[in-house]
Amino acid sequence: MAEAKKKVLFIDDEEAFVTMVKMNLEEAGGFDVRTETRGTRALEAIREFKPDMIFLDVIMPDISGTDVFDEIRDYVQAHKIPVVFLTAIVADQAEAGQCSSIGGREFLAKPITTETLIACINSHL
Amino acid sequence: MIERTKILMIEDNKLMAKNLRDVLETVQGGMDIAWEPDPAQGLRYLAAKPVDIVLLDLILPDSQGLETFTKISLLSPSVPIIVMTGVDDETVAVSAVRSGAQDYIVKGQVDGQVLVKSIRYAIERKRIEEDLRKARSDLEYKVQERTEELIDINENLQKEIDERRKAEEALKVAYEQLKLAQSQLVYSEKMETVGRLASGVAHEVKNPLAILLQCVEYLQRNLSKDNEKITRTLEFMSEAVMRADSIIKGMLDFSSVSQMELSDQGPVELIENALLFIKHEIDLHHINLEKAYAPDLPAIKVDKNRIEHVFLNILMNAIDAMGDNGKITIRIKSRVLDNVGDGAGRRGADTFKLGDRVVIFEFEDNGPGIPESILEKVFDPFFTTKHDKGGTGLGLSIIKNIMEMHHGRITLKNREQGGVIATLTFRA
Numbered sequence: 001m002a003e004a005k006k007k008v009l010f011i012d013d014e015e016a017f018v019t020m021v022k023m024n025l026e027e028a029g030g031f032d033v034r035t036e037t038r039g040t041r042a043l044e045a046i047r048e049f050k051p052d053m054i055f056l057d058v059i060m061p062d063i064s065g066t067d068v069f070d071e072i073r074d075y076v077q078a079h080k081i082p083v084v085f086l087t088a089i090v091a092d093q094a095e096a097g098q099c100s101s102i103g104g105r106e107f108l109a110k111p112i113t114t115e116t117l118i119a120c121i122n123s124h125l
Numbered sequence: 126m127i128e129r130t131k132i133l134m135i136e137d138n139k140l141m142a143k144n145l146r147d148v149l150e151t152v153q154g155g156m157d158i159a160w161e162p163d164p165a166q167g168l169r170y171l172a173a174k175p176v177d178i179v180l181l182d183l184i185l186p187d188s189q190g191l192e193t194f195t196k197i198s199l200l201s202p203s204v205p206i207i208v209m210t211g212v213d214d215e216t217v218a219v220s221a222v223r224s225g226a227q228d229y230i231v232k233g234q235v236d237g238q239v240l241v242k243s244i245r246y247a248i249e250r251k252r253i254e255e256d257l258r259k260a261r262s263d264l265e266y267k268v269q270e271r272t273e274e275l276i277d278i279n280e281n282l283q284k285e286i287d288e289r290r291k292a293e294e295a296l297k298v299a300y301e302q303l304k305l306a307q308s309q310l311v312y313s314e315k316m317e318t319v320g321r322l323a324s325g326v327a328h329e330v331k332n333p334l335a336i337l338l339q340c341v342e343y344l345q346r347n348l349s350k351d352n353e354k355i356t357r358t359l360e361f362m363s364e365a366v367m368r369a370d371s372i373i374k375g376m377l378d379f380s381s382v383s384q385m386e387l388s389d390q391g392p393v394e395l396i397e398n399a400l401l402f403i404k405h406e407i408d409l410h411h412i413n414l415e416k417a418y419a420p421d422l423p424a425i426k427v428d429k430n431r432i433e434h435v436f437l438n439i440l441m442n443a444i445d446a447m448g449d450n451g452k453i454t455i456r457i458k459s460r461v462l463d464n465v466g467d468g469a470g471r472r473g474a475d476t477f478k479l480g481d482r483v484v485i486f487e488f489e490d491n492g493p494g495i496p497e498s499i500l501e502k503v504f505d506p507f508f509t510t511k512h513d514k515g516g517t518g519l520g521l522s523i524i525k526n527i528m529e530m531h532h533g534r535i536t537l538k539n540r541e542q543g544g545v546i547a548t549l550t551f552r553a
Binding site (some may be wrong): 014016017020021023024027059088109110111112113114 | 330337347
């Protein structure tokens with residue numbers, strides 16, 4: 001039996017970005033990707049989808065990624081779901097296969113290649 | 126009561142003296158007439174007692190008459206003298222008058238009334254003369270006093286001028302310092318603006334770039350891989366995205382999110398490490414590399430990666446400027462800053478203090494140098510002469526920023542023989 005697909009949730013207001021990431025990851029194989037463009041609906045989406053891993057944009061128009069994290073913190077910690085922040089305002093590009101860390105929080109800097117995303121997911125799951 | 130007039134008569138001829146006394150007493154009472162027969166006694170009398178007037182015989186036996194006259198004038202300058210002379214000696218009398226005698230009378234022709242009048246006038250004239258003299262000397266004193274006051278005032282003025290000049294010089298220095306501080310302020314303001322701008326721009330530009338990159342990847346996987354034109358087109362797109370991203374990254378270096386990681390580093394190791402990175406470029410362009418490292422250099426506390434970045438940027442600028450077959454000289458030395466001309470100062474705001482030990486890196490090239498007109502602008506964010514080669518104008522401003530984060534200093538100067546010398550100074 002084929003290995004179960006890794007369920008990854010992207011919370012990011014850039015619809016085009018998350019749509020393309022979903023297409024690229026799913027085509028690469030082994031990933032079931034759900035996207036949510038409203039940070040305020042993050043917890044709902046997590047409860048519904050039960051992801052194995054979450055990517056969370058730091059800057060969104062309706063709510064900041066860190067506020068979203070505060071909301072979902074209890075749930076993701078209880079279920080040991082890794083959360084990686086996506087940010088467009090950090091210079092350091094994570095090296096392929098590694099997520100960088102600021103203040104104990106992992107992040108990936110945009111723009112980002114599918115290869116890097118997959119390496120990051122595989123390092124956690 | 127009217128004061129009696131005191132007269133001293135110096136006359137060797139007793140008879141003559143008696144005659145005169147008679148004449149005077151007949152005409153006018155109220156006169157005390159003392160008689161001395163010779164000049165020496167007359168002078169003694171004068172020294173002892175005040176008199177109002179002296180009647181002096183000019184033809185005294187043991188004295189040249191004028192000589193006696195002079196002695197009396199010296200002894201009692203304020204006492205009027207009337208000289209008496211014989212008929213034959215009027216010329217002597219006239220010269221006595223010229224020397225200050227009030228009047229002269231010719232013996233044997235004396236009229237009592239005339240003599241008394243002469244005495245009165247003589248006393249009166251002398252008094253006026255004395256008043257005049259006193260007034261003049263008062264005046265002189267006042268003039269002198271005033272002159273001294275003026276000299277004092279003048280000296281004070283001069284002092285004030287000196288102080289003002291000193292104050293002006295101090296002001297000038299302060300002004301220069303202010304100007305410097307202001308230009309530094311303008312610079313750091315600019316840097317801050319760039320930093321702020323950078324994070325705003327980064328968010329607005331990096332998100333679209335992220336979308337583009339994902340799109341390109343999708344197309345790369347799904348469009349015909351056999352079509353070379355499509356493959357190349359997508360490669361160009363991917364490279365363009367990455368180039369745009371690296372420019373944004375350069376801007377973000379200003380906001381310096383990440384912390385400095387300081388550690389003790391050997392100056393030579395730092396340079397040699399940086400040189401490893403560009404060995405390829407140096408070989409490719411046949412650069413003649415000369416090194417002059419002083420022995421026993423002290424370690425410097427730096428963020429290794431950032432300082433290597435600085436070295437690389439300066440070396441790459443030099444290679445870019447020279448093209449092939451250029452020559453780069455790298456010198457490292459250490460010394461103690463011992464004069465203000467070194468750019469060291471005593472104020473808190475000075476980068477270096479007198480007495481600081483510093484390590485100095487010099488990078489010398491023999492390229493065309495930097496035009497003087499832009500030498501001041503090369504550290505300005507977004508200033509570049511390499512727009513056509515994709516320069517962002519951020520390289521040197523980032524370097525300056527890094528040097529300031531290390532409390533160090535970078536200067537660029539044109540060499541007289543051509544080329545540029547970049548000097549980096551770190552506190553040891």
